[in-house]
Amino acid sequence: MLLTGCTSTEEPSSRRPSSTPPTTTSSRAPDPVALPKGAPQLTDVIPAPVRVQRAPEENFPIDSATAIVPAKSPDAEHAADLLRDTLRRSTGFELPATDRGQVIELRVDDELPAQGYRLEVTRTRITLSGADRAGLLNGVQTLLQLLPPEVVAGKRPQGELVVAGGTITDHPRYAYRGTMLDVARHFFDADTVKRHIDRIARYKINYLHLHLADDQGWRIAIRKWPKLTTVGGRTQVDGGKGGWFSRREYSSIVRYAQRRGVTIVPEIDMPGHTQAALAAYPQLSCDGRPRRPYTGTQVGFSTLCVTKQETYRFVQDVISELAELTPGPYLHIGGDEAQSTKPAEYRTFMRKVLPMVLRAGKKPVGWHEYAQVDLPKEAVVQYWRIERADDATAAAARAGNKVLMSPADKSYIDMKYFESDSRGNKWAGPVSVQTAYDWDPAGYLKGVDDSAVLGVEAPLWTELVETEEDIERQAFPRIAAVAEVGWTPQSRRDWNDFRQRLAQHGPRLKAQGVAFHPSPDVPW
Ligand code: IFG
DSSP: OOBOOOOOSSOOSSOOOSSSOOOSSSOSOOOOOOOOTTOOOGGGOSSOOSEEEEOGGGOEEESTTOEEEEOSSHHHHHHHHHHHHHHHHHHOOOOOOOOSSSEEEEEEOTTSOTTOEEEEEOSSEEEEEESSHHHHHHHHHHHHHTSOHHHHTTSOOSSOEEEOOEEEEEOOSSSEEEEEEETTTSOOOHHHHHHHHHHHHTTTOOEEEEEOEETTEEOBOOTTOTHHHHTTTSBOGGGOBOOOBOHHHHHHHHHHHHHTTOEEEEEEEESSSOHHHHHHOGGGSSSOOOOOOOOSOOOSOOOOOTTOHHHHHHHHHHHHHHHHTOOSSEEEEEOOOOTTSOHHHHHHHHHHHHHHHHHTTOEEEEEGGGGGSOOOTTOEEEEOSSOSOOHHHHHHHHTTOEEEEOOHHHHOTTBOSSTTOSSSBOTTOOOOHHHHHSOOHHHHSTTOOGGGEEEEEEEEOOSSOOSHHHHHHHHTTHHHHHHHHHHSOGGGOOHHHHHHHHHHTHHHHHHTTOOOOOOTTSOO
């Protein structure tokens, strides 16, 4: 942790005398305010910021006289609204936009790096500058981490609200810090997904990849192919009641995510992992045999019929409708474990489908198997295996394609936390919190150096994840670890420092009701 510009380590001895408020006429600044015991320190923030300068004599009190004043810009006003809503819900303070007294100002500063921000806290003013909307929202998340845990939980905070004085200057190492939720194996409704979005946004995760279709279920309504959901969406692993998102529900998830700085990446896995689609429309299989949505957990047995024209009409319709509902730049077409598709036919399929994604105005993402075809330059290769080399991925990186790093032995949060863990997959695990933290995306794959890495993503496959509590337990705290892997410069990352900071986040996760795994790796 780089601490520069520390002015002093002792908190000022005296609180501002409450009986004699500072005279407004004198030019003298108000007396320093003490930081309440146990209040968050600038150095507790996760992901760890690029640069932290403490100024303990500059702590900023928030109370009913505090104002939140955005600059005249949609991005500043949007970030101010999000901050005000969160603070109001917890404190009941009005927090008006009147620029006088104790002010929290939000402004745009396009000199800052993309998604970057600067948070300056003095005893009379907080100035949050953001490079762009993402930067302002990232700054708001940092500011919220400097407030008591109850604030983000919408509960009344105990005692005074005082923000530690100093300056944080920060921006992400990688543009893409994501997580994936598989809603196909087990379905989770829109409200559950929205609660998950709230939690991941706290750690500046800015992409949520939704795995919307697989052998066990099709989870997004497609107007031109209604049986994909009415037949393909009606069950799930172990045969329980499945479900799906209507177009309206999917759009509400997209909007909810967007407001919090999270972009949705929808995935339709093809040509394998398609039993639910084949159950709905047998004509999409080569043998035309009727099938039922699969309720087991095997993989690799299904494939769309690559030689049928009908298949491409189907894929075109799905891509067009999904692209129309998705404002984000990416559309994921899967491509993994197509063990029942002839290799030459797999390549034919990808060569026909990739242009459809581009024509729909989206950048394709695919699991790294699809890198065996010549990819368009916008295509992103998502590496997911545990081998430290993959020729097709390295070739794509050399050709200029970006690589999204999701190595299963570091980032698959469906994995067990520890050997004897009764929950979670084991084929790439266990993945402890330390394992999820202690790796470098730039050093993982031979021939894929830092300039080729778009970022990191932690997939949560749900064959064994049935409830929201299961999601929280598998995801937290490992998602906080992966968030820091994607955000903080490698040179500033240190497991011992991270585990100490993570321990300070236990009360925050608890206050938000997150059923996180109390990993023994962490001194909670
Ligand atoms: N591999 C499969 C997933 C899931 C996973 C569970 C990928 C890209 C194993 N494909 O990961 O569908 O079953 O860990």
